[in-house]
Amino acid sequence: MKYYVTRLFRSFLTLMIVITIVFLLMRMMPIEGYFGSGFDKLDAGQIEAKLKNLGLLDPLPVQLKNFYISLLKGDLGQSITYRPKVDNTKILGDKLITSLRFGVASLTLSLIVGLSLGILMARHKGKFWDKFGTCYVVGANAVPAVIYYLLIQVFFTDIFKLPLLFDKSVPKSWILPILCLSLVTTAYYAMWIRRYMVDELNKDYVRLARAKGLKSKEIMIRHVMRNAFVPMAQYLPASILYTVAGSIYVESLFSIPGTGGLLVTVIQRQDNTLVQALVLLYSSIGIVGLMLGDILMSAFDPRIKLSHEGGSR
Amino acid sequence: MTRKKIMNDINDNIDPSLFEFAEYDETKSELTGYSNYSFWKSTFQVFMKNKVAVALLILIVSVVLFTAIQPYLPNQKSPTQIYINPETGLQYRNIRPNDPSVSENFIFGTNSIGQDLWARIWSGTRTSLFIGVSVAIFEAIVGITIGALWGYVRKLDAVITEVYNVWDNIPTTVVLIILTYVMKPSISTIIFAMCMTGWLQMARFVRNLILIIRDREYNLASRCLGTPTSRIITKNLLPYLVSVIMLRMALAIPAAIGNEVFLSYIGMGLPIDIPSLGNLINEGRALMMDPNQRYQLFFPAAVISVVTISFYVIGNVFADSADPRNHV
16 A cells, blocks of 8 residues: 555656646747747837737746646646647647547457467477567567558558548458557567467476466466466556557557647647656656556565565566 | 493494585586576576567678678779760769769669769668667666666656656657758768657667666565676666667667658758768659659669668667567
8 A cells, every 4th residue: 555655646746847847948949939930020118018928028027937836737738839829728638538548449459469479489489480470579579660660551541442541431441550559569569478378388387287277278378378468467457558649650540539639749849838748748748657567566466575675577 | 331332333334535526517506496508598588589589680680791891892883973974974973873885884873973872872771770870889887877777766766857848848850950950961961860859769768777676675685695786787788778778779770760861951961072872862863753863862762771670670670689578
């Protein structure tokens, strides 16, 4: 219990530090980012009035204080160039749901495929399936993701006559984005479940189970799988939440109206407040995901003492 | 009487050469209980057993050498010059590879404004490799220094661990995006942004290993026998660390190349007048829906795949073979 409290506190502290750093960094941006189109036409007085209106001429500590207060109210400011004068929270709200839908779908797919592939690899260690899986894992980890996303987009739309871009009303258009999203996580799960299972298979209790006369299938499912899954549990919440952030490529490639695609757009259009809001969203997602993962793992396996966690994995 | 005779006999039969100083021969002194084990030799032997890794090593070495000498070869075109058809006065736009209808020969064709793709790809590979290697070296220097301090100096342990926990909790993507968004786009910006997060992993691995190895019995024994610290570091610690350090460095290169592609993709990469693999992929992506223009995407994609997969595989295999536990 004490652990959970300290873990929660640490995450909160991290989040505060990140928010402060992000805020201070954004203040270093050129002021053009707060005006949108027509900046050149404004004279010095108008610029000053606008800046004053936004509270950007106050001393930094005051700005920081105001920023914290508005954050507590759940106010992330208003968009400037993307959809002028619209609250950022409102823009993000709809997008989050779309992203989360894709995230859950792709995670389900990659869990099923990844775990089965990993188990297959562990059972046939050194044989065809192991080699096949290793090639896949190496490819997915080494090559930058956008390259195979682009190749999938080019070839699969031709071969399988699938739509190129996402359209909410066309069910077929969900297939390619979900496939792309799940490729990397599938490799990740396959690699780790294989490694953990191979580790577990060399342990004494497996030998005992075999000596007792249990079938190899039974040993796999009832003993090895369960133990091997414990370390994986740590990454589950993080990967659910990361799909919201990690889909920057896929969402903009297939023009899915989610947060990842939005980030690319607003960076290109220099919408300072919206970039700030998105970065804050992503970092809080990451921090919360890691925290949930640690808590979940300690809940899964009571043997794990996390009193001195950090670094000694 | 007999005793005296015996003593005389002995005295007569003694070989005086036995009582001279022998010449010191290092190899002979170590004949007993000393194997001719050499860390680097064993590493090399284990590495050479993996045929795939050796093939990739040869491939990547030739690619790197080629990118280095390519500009000095005869008949190479400039990666940034826009080529103009002398007959029509127009730019050579989107000329397909080895197009026979064009008098000039473009090996990989040209891009949408008439620049030579062949020269651009090698120039881009140079840029990307430079970024990757710089990031890897910086990561190694900072990571090893901080990791060693973290592991050795007990007082620092708690402090650095706290800093690490906070820093490691921030998603890498966020750091990359925010730093490149705030700073001016350039090679140094990109390298700086990647270095900000990259060293963390290295420091953690080095720290953990030093923590484990430092107080092992064999190190204690070495210290008691008066082995100098430099020898303890080079002979007792370094062989264990080489594996991890090389792995992290080898993986840092494909990761840096991937990050560069990512940053270019979201519009935070290098300025377009500097050819880089990320910029080339972006140019190719813009034209990929036209089947005739897809070569502009495929050529850079192929080069990236070859480079990243090679570094990834070589790094992993080398790490395995540099691990003293895998030596005979």
